[in-house]
Amino acid sequence: MKVVVDSNVLFTLFWEKSFSRHLILRRGIKFFSPEYALEEINKFKREIMKKTGLTEQEFDETRRKIIELVEFVPLKDYQSLLAKAQNIPDKNDIDFIALALKLNCLIWSNDKALKKQSIVEVLSTKEFIEKI
Numbered sequence: 577m578k579v580v581v582d583s584n585v586l587f588t589l590f591w592e593k594s595f596s597r598h599l600i601l602r603r604g605i606k607f608f609s610p611e612y613a614l615e616e617i618n619k620f621k622r623e624i625m626k627k628t629g630l631t632e633q634e635f636d637e638t639r640r641k642i643i644e645l646v647e648f649v650p651l652k653d654y655q656s657l658l659a660k661a662q663n664i665p666d667k668n669d670i671d672f673i674a675l676a677l678k679l680n681c682l683i684w685s686n687d688k689a690l691k692k693q694s695i696v697e698v699l700s701t702k703e704f705i706e707k708i
Contacts, residue, residue, distance in 0.1 A: 682699055
């Protein structure tokens with residue numbers, strides 16, 4: 577099974593007791609995210625550290641683990657599908673939609689706006705748990 581994970585799910589992986597962290601370790605599921613989601617993690621590093629209480633070393637360690645568990649896909653690999661993703665409520669989600677189209681898979685996200693589109697299936701954490 578292939579699954580695209582959005583930035584907010586990736587952010588939750590920094591919490592040590594996050595259930596999302598447990599799910600991402602499941603065998604038989606391959607996780608993907610646009611490369612720019614990794615840039616967002618870097619951009620919000622200080623905020624994530626503040627909210628989670630992680631030291632810089634712990635943050636960097638967790639980030640490395642995430643990179644091992646999630647394949648971050650460069651824009652050039654799904655860029656041709658961006659046009660199909662244009663008509664969605666939140667334009668910040670276009671990359672996730674295009675990548676899911678490229679991989680022919682669902683998106684794991686708790687973003688209510690992302691669920692309002694009908695191009696690809698989007699599952700909340702609860703729905704994702706029920707599906708697997």
